[in-house]
Amino acid sequence: xxxxxxxxRPRDSVFEAGFRGKNVLITGGLGFIGSSLALRLVPxxxxxxxxxxxxxxxxxxxxxxxxxxxxxxxxxxxxxDATSMNYLVRDMDYxxxxxGQVCHIMSLSNPFPDIEYNIKGVAxxxxxxxxxxxxxxxxxxxxxxxxxxxxxxxxxxxxxTNPRGIYEVSNLAxxxxxxxxxxxxxxxxxxxxxxxxxxxxxxxxxxxxGVVNWFIRQALDNETIKVFGxxxxxxxxxxIDDCVDALLETAxxxxxxxxxxxxxxxxxxxxxxxxxxxxxxxxxGRWEFSEFTPERKAQEPGDFYSDITKIKNLVGWEPRVTLRxxxxxxxxxxxxxxxxxxxxxxxG
Amino acid sequence: xxxxxxxxRPRDSVFEAGFRGKNVLITGGLGFIGSSLALRLVPxxxxxxxxxxxxxxxxxxxxxxxxxxxxxxxxxxxxxDATSMNYLVRDMDYxxxxxGQVCHIMSLSNPFPDIEYNIKGVAxxxxxxxxxxxxxxxxxxxxxxxxxxxxxxxxxxxxxTNPRGIYEVSNLAxxxxxxxxxxxxxxxxxxxxxxxxxxxxxxxxxxxxGVVNWFIRQALDNETIKVFGxxxxxxxxxxIDDCVDALLETAxxxxxxxxxxxxxxxxxxxxxxxxxxxxxxxxxGRWEFSEFTPERKAQEPGDFYSDITKIKNLVGWEPRVTLRxxxxxxxxxxxxxxxxxxxxxxxG
Numbered sequence: 001x002x003x004x005x006x007x008x009r010p011r012d013s014v015f016e017a018g019f020r021g022k023n024v025l026i027t028g029g030l031g032f033i034g035s036s037l038a039l040r041l042v043p044x045x046x047x048x049x050x051x052x053x054x055x056x057x058x059x060x061x062x063x064x065x066x067x068x069x070x071x072x073x074x075x076x077x078x079x080x081d082a083t084s085m086n087y088l089v090r091d092m093d094y095x096x097x098x099x100g101q102v103c104h105i106m107s108l109s110n111p112f113p114d115i116e117y118n119i120k121g122v123a124x125x126x127x128x129x130x131x132x133x134x135x136x137x138x139x140x141x142x143x144x145x146x147x148x149x150x151x152x153x154x155x156x157x158x159x160x161t162n163p164r165g166i167y168e169v170s171n172l173a174x175x176x177x178x179x180x181x182x183x184x185x186x187x188x189x190x191x192x193x194x195x196x197x198x199x200x201x202x203x204x205x206x207x208x209x210g211v212v213n214w215f216i217r218q219a220l221d222n223e224t225i226k227v228f229g230x231x232x233x234x235x236x237x238x239x240i241d242d243c244v245d246a247l248l249e250t251a252x253x254x255x256x257x258x259x260x261x262x263x264x265x266x267x268x269x270x271x272x273x274x275x276x277x278x279x280x281x282x283x284x285g286r287w288e289f290s291e292f293t294p295e296r297k298a299q300e301p302g303d304f305y306s307d308i309t310k311i312k313n314l315v316g317w318e319p320r321v322t323l324r325x326x327x328x329x330x331x332x333x334x335x336x337x338x339x340x341x342x343x344x345x346x347x348g
Numbered sequence: 349x350x351x352x353x354x355x356x357r358p359r360d361s362v363f364e365a366g367f368r369g370k371n372v373l374i375t376g377g378l379g380f381i382g383s384s385l386a387l388r389l390v391p392x393x394x395x396x397x398x399x400x401x402x403x404x405x406x407x408x409x410x411x412x413x414x415x416x417x418x419x420x421x422x423x424x425x426x427x428x429d430a431t432s433m434n435y436l437v438r439d440m441d442y443x444x445x446x447x448g449q450v451c452h453i454m455s456l457s458n459p460f461p462d463i464e465y466n467i468k469g470v471a472x473x474x475x476x477x478x479x480x481x482x483x484x485x486x487x488x489x490x491x492x493x494x495x496x497x498x499x500x501x502x503x504x505x506x507x508x509t510n511p512r513g514i515y516e517v518s519n520l521a522x523x524x525x526x527x528x529x530x531x532x533x534x535x536x537x538x539x540x541x542x543x544x545x546x547x548x549x550x551x552x553x554x555x556x557x558g559v560v561n562w563f564i565r566q567a568l569d570n571e572t573i574k575v576f577g578x579x580x581x582x583x584x585x586x587x588i589d590d591c592v593d594a595l596l597e598t599a600x601x602x603x604x605x606x607x608x609x610x611x612x613x614x615x616x617x618x619x620x621x622x623x624x625x626x627x628x629x630x631x632x633g634r635w636e637f638s639e640f641t642p643e644r645k646a647q648e649p650g651d652f653y654s655d656i657t658k659i660k661n662l663v664g665w666e667p668r669v670t671l672r673x674x675x676x677x678x679x680x681x682x683x684x685x686x687x688x689x690x691x692x693x694x695x696g
Contacts, residue, residue, distance in 0.1 A: 108528075115468050115471055119467055120464075123514070162527075166471070166525060176510075176511060176520070176521075177459065183512070
């Protein structure tokens, strides 16, 4: 496996003190963020259980946890299965809730998985905690899409929330449900709104979510990356290791309980520069401008980048991996393990 | 029946031009607001279909439509039944969506009916319209509870939305889902946030929702009404006929499409004054102060009253029935038809 060098994990000693011997449940545990979390928690001495429904086209991939497969327990079930959730939450100290439908495009043609997994799923989880383990702390990975189009930049946690897709609405509803369990029922929650995350272990089979990873796949396959419009739309892109740090750090931080916190990069990049960087880092692929399809144009929320002042001040977290470095690590991982993520002969 | 005097319906000629011969579906059509709407629409010459699931303890009551029972079609089914919804929405010009779980307290012990009926239900309805009748216009009766505690008074539509119950979250999510169908799929919606509505045809069997009506029942039964705390918390209370006017008027108003609009009274009243008025109007009952229970205290969102500037300016609607007049009409209705709403020998 590609091991992230130890020098890049300066917070591990603090984390180890917090998580050693703790029971940790990760929903969506075989997915991108869930498996990356597990890979950090196991060496710290946490007792990690993973829940994954392995829904086709979602992010679950057993290869993601190959290095720790004998050190975790895996439960194949859906978060909406109340009977098993009621059992699984018992004795957990921390629950990282990463399971869900995460595709904006699919949610617009079929809203029901979002309602079922993202909204009902969170209610099942929180009811399970309320009734069977009210002292658990639950950390949620929401999305910057909950804001919808930016009113001013960078976007802080007080901004209006007018999402443009059912996926995003379902995340906002789930966040508000968790907030009520925190405030009314006393089950502590941490409510994160993640910007675009990229890095090793994200699915690579299709382009419907995970745009940075998809561009990296195209570059590695020496294909032409399409840059829509003039490529000047701004985003912030956060490397997975920084995202995992944010999850671990907020989980241990009392001041983060009941709070909504942006998790993003404090540097905005336009799509054109992102793509140029990817092509330089991989040394393959090329790019061309492309017209927005009318559908894409209608749904494009415009510039977005996160204001991370709140999490910096409250928790002390900030990103450490530059875009260039993150892209390089991602490309290296998929170059080595491509066969576990996509069929090189396929077009996705 | 108690007929609302003709002089109190100055907008009917305009409404008649708009609704005569139109196909109108009302979900929750045997409930408080749904049946009141039907009673106005039928004499205008609208062809009215009512959908109701008749869930125990919700608002459905066949007696509500006694005067028009031969002039409407009734469909007993749940809004989450996609097959029947796909059929029922065809050819409808207007759909008033009043069905749902409406109890804050119940939502906190069991969040699943709210997710099922209020969120999934709205998605089923909107998918049905998108696929089988995209030219229908859908009007939603949301709740002022979507705001949560007031940041400033009166509360306008730009206020933050931090609801304190799953019922309220489910309404906010449903509103945002409908907004997406309006913006992305072109199914026109009108998104109303109603303040406390009272009047004839609200359920009277229990006190879990509809506080004004419950106080009226207690007064009619010559009981003691408990006023929590010092009774100084402010609310606005809107009479059902004004609410029905708002629904009809916004349905006909092109400028209201895609808009979120408060429907409230432009006068705030404290609970103590409300109760005193009820006792004077009914000529029976009495009141006493009572301590908040800790649970009630925790969930009490404090003062709330609606800023209705937006709907006044955009649509031209404003309330016409004073609190005193509305209370008198409500008391008169239930005095006459009490047996259809509660068993006088029971305590709810």
